[in-house]
Amino acid sequence: MLELIVISSLNGILFGMLLFLMASGLTVIFSMLGVLNFAHASFYMLGAFFGFQISRWVGFWPALVLAPLLAGLIGIAVERYGLRHVHKNGHVAELLFTFGLAFAIEEVVQIIWGKSPVDFRVPAVLDFPAFTIFSTNYPAFKMFMLLVSVVIFLSLLLVLKKTRVGLIVQAALTHPHMVAHLGHNVGRIFMLVFGVGTALAAVAGVIAGPALVTQSNMAALLGPILFVVVVVGGLGSLPGAFIASLMIGLLQTFAVSINTSPASLFGPLDPAWATTWLSDIWNVTVAQVAPVLPYLLLVLVLIFRPMGLLGTRET
Amino acid sequence: MRDITTRIAPPLPTTAEKLKFYGMWVGLALFLLVLPKIFASGGALTTFCLIGISIIFALSYNILLGQTGMLSFGHAVYYGLGGFLAIHAINYFGGHKWPIPLPLVPVIGGATGLFFSALIGWVMTQRSGTAFAMISLGLAELIASSALILRSFFGGEAGVSANRTKMFRVFELSFGPQIQIYYLVAAWTLIAIIAMYALTRTPLGRMCNAVRDNPERVQFVGYDPHVVRYLAFCFAGMFAGIAGSLAAINFEIANSAYLGAVQSGTVLFAAYIGGIGFFIGPIVGAIFVTVLSIGLSDLTSVWQLYFGLFFIGVVMFTPGGLTGLMMMHRPLWRAGMLTKMLPSYLLAGVPTFAFLTGIMLAIETTVHYTAHPNEDPNIRAFGIPFNATSPLTWSAAVLLIVVGFILARITWRRVAHTWDETLTAARAKVHPL
Numbered sequence: 001m002l003e004l005i006v007i008s009s010l011n012g013i014l015f016g017m018l019l020f021l022m023a024s025g026l027t028v029i030f031s032m033l034g035v036l037n038f039a040h041a042s043f044y045m046l047g048a049f050f051g052f053q054i055s056r057w058v059g060f061w062p063a064l065v066l067a068p069l070l071a072g073l074i075g076i077a078v079e080r081y082g083l084r085h086v087h088k089n090g091h092v093a094e095l096l097f098t099f100g101l102a103f104a105i106e107e108v109v110q111i112i113w114g115k116s117p118v119d120f121r122v123p124a125v126l127d128f129p130a131f132t133i134f135s136t137n138y139p140a141f142k143m144f145m146l147l148v149s150v151v152i153f154l155s156l157l158l159v160l161k162k163t164r165v166g167l168i169v170q171a172a173l174t175h176p177h178m179v180a181h182l183g184h185n186v187g188r189i190f191m192l193v194f195g196v197g198t199a200l201a202a203v204a205g206v207i208a209g210p211a212l213v214t215q216s217n218m219a220a221l222l223g224p225i226l227f228v229v230v231v232v233g234g235l236g237s238l239p240g241a242f243i244a245s246l247m248i249g250l251l252q253t254f255a256v257s258i259n260t261s262p263a264s265l266f267g268p269l270d271p272a273w274a275t276t277w278l279s280d281i282w283n284v285t286v287a288q289v290a291p292v293l294p295y296l297l298l299v300l301v302l303i304f305r306p307m308g309l310l311g312t313r314e315t
Numbered sequence: 316m317r318d319i320t321t322r323i324a325p326p327l328p329t330t331a332e333k334l335k336f337y338g339m340w341v342g343l344a345l346f347l348l349v350l351p352k353i354f355a356s357g358g359a360l361t362t363f364c365l366i367g368i369s370i371i372f373a374l375s376y377n378i379l380l381g382q383t384g385m386l387s388f389g390h391a392v393y394y395g396l397g398g399f400l401a402i403h404a405i406n407y408f409g410g411h412k413w414p415i416p417l418p419l420v421p422v423i424g425g426a427t428g429l430f431f432s433a434l435i436g437w438v439m440t441q442r443s444g445t446a447f448a449m450i451s452l453g454l455a456e457l458i459a460s461s462a463l464i465l466r467s468f469f470g471g472e473a474g475v476s477a478n479r480t481k482m483f484r485v486f487e488l489s490f491g492p493q494i495q496i497y498y499l500v501a502a503w504t505l506i507a508i509i510a511m512y513a514l515t516r517t518p519l520g521r522m523c524n525a526v527r528d529n530p531e532r533v534q535f536v537g538y539d540p541h542v543v544r545y546l547a548f549c550f551a552g553m554f555a556g557i558a559g560s561l562a563a564i565n566f567e568i569a570n571s572a573y574l575g576a577v578q579s580g581t582v583l584f585a586a587y588i589g590g591i592g593f594f595i596g597p598i599v600g601a602i603f604v605t606v607l608s609i610g611l612s613d614l615t616s617v618w619q620l621y622f623g624l625f626f627i628g629v630v631m632f633t634p635g636g637l638t639g640l641m642m643m644h645r646p647l648w649r650a651g652m653l654t655k656m657l658p659s660y661l662l663a664g665v666p667t668f669a670f671l672t673g674i675m676l677a678i679e680t681t682v683h684y685t686a687h688p689n690e691d692p693n694i695r696a697f698g699i700p701f702n703a704t705s706p707l708t709w710s711a712a713v714l715l716i717v718v719g720f721i722l723a724r725i726t727w728r729r730v731a732h733t734w735d736e737t738l739t740a741a742r743a744k745v746h747p748l
Contacts, residue, residue: 030445035445036445036448036449082627082631085631086630086631086634089630089634090634091444091445092380092384092386093630093634095386095445095448096386096583096587096626096630097627097630097631099388099580099583100623100626100627100630101627103580103619103623103626104620104623104624104627107617107619107620107623108620111617111620111678111681111682111685112681112685113685114685220576224452224453224456224576227449227452227453228449228453230449231446231449231450231453235445235446279467280464280465280466280467280468281465284464288464289464291460292457292460292461292464294453295453295454295456295457295460296457298450298453298454298457299438299453299454299457302438302439302441302450303438306441306442
């Protein structure tokens, strides 16, 4: 039991940090541009596939740098030549533009790399168990993932709190119009923020690719959870996104490892009910409902705290 | 007081206008009646059924997006639930010999859609804008994932099937042949179109538009935008349920794909491509998207990519959709000056066409290299054969893209210029100062 708790906590924090790598970019982009980037998870997927391709050619370490750079450049191009153009048509058009983009990116990835998972392996240097707790070997690569995401988290925090750019970004989180009035080159800041945000998502993709499955549906699987994180945390709130990321990471990881169902707790259902729909609910395990839990959390948060955990803005 | 009302209120419709208005609906009904006489093949009838279902679904979606300004990513939930309930109803009524004929099953689908949207909608419509969009997405995922857990109702991956011919029969209609299903779908499509059009003319429909345009002022006037959004959401859910049950009747099966994100995305594409600003827009979009998806899938293996790119193109360049594009030309048409635009359109059309051809060539060649690298390089796309390995093809693609793009940019600027001039001239002609 203790083993389960320790391992699940580690995995949960890891998944949460990965989610935050993406959610942070999404939150900052949303706060500054006012547009929810539907294609954010697609950049995570692009990161994973670029990482896979580049690590085949020149190895994993260059890929860790090059793939996010490439994805970031694509992100910059999308903002400069796509979003900026669509901006005059309103928020709905912007959101739909990113929606169409997500759709197109998935199709392109399917054309280039196919529908089945690609063989993206953990680099040999990191392919050993880091430590053993209660007879479970914890892979070193996962520790590396945790390290990368924590380092990025800390450097983001430093940039946000200690630099001039960070100051502007922070100001734009709460008072986007004021920042524009103060005469900053808002267009360029937007473009860079979009690029950095998508590059961060791509970093998450490169480090998650070998550990999870690198497949053309990974964006569609993760995208909705990402939006849950952003809404639960409160739209436009970075600390909120951090808390929500960890919460959902832990919630899902723990749920997956619990194999309990009402049937195993209270015994099998009365035979009279066994053929009805009630038996579906009775026999379902917590692990089976794990994919649904983030959405349940979303509904609960919406009922009891519609602004999200730390949200302040209504829109 | 009376002069103000008489001055502000629009004049009562004249008999000629009334005739034109009702004549339009009668004309539509007659058109639907004779359509299968003109195109009698089985494939055409199936396509018409799909189009009819898609029209109801897209129009119901536009109650949300176009009329009330709520962008939903989970509209297929009500479509799917309506479909599942309809399938279970067909099985139950057929099995228990209840005297309920098949044409009434969509009522059950509509009631299901209404029930679930009324249940879920209150929480969802508390917020509008981006938050609503994400909540709709989350709830759709929640319900679509739950559908896979509740196997006995939703039938797991395989879905639930039914036999529509086992129902109670009136006038000896078995609803086995596709032609009978066509008339069933056509009748329901007509009813739904009229009902949804009527909805836009009610005070509620007007308040929906007000909530879309300025929710704050709606509050000042004394309405609660939340309630208005909620009512619109319920109506949208009801019509989606009708569409879903018709789909279930047509295919005699309902599976979890009905509820899924792909279905929600397709209806969004259809409504937006058609144009959300006009009532007729989603109808045009539904026809266009259905025909395109059936036609394109025969022509190329990656039609979904073209579809996505087309959607992006519509969002970027014609936010009013296809109908918006047509309506833009109405002032010119009225002034009889449409022909003035033709030369510049033709001039811009040629490089644009070259650019698009270049992109298609590049896509098809890439697809050949990644999907079937060892097969015969002489491939066909859109019925045109070409060699995917020849450097000639590649250079042609690159040339078409680069030159086409540059020329298209220049010529479209000219088009914009001519457009402004012609529009000013047309306005001056219609309303002389």
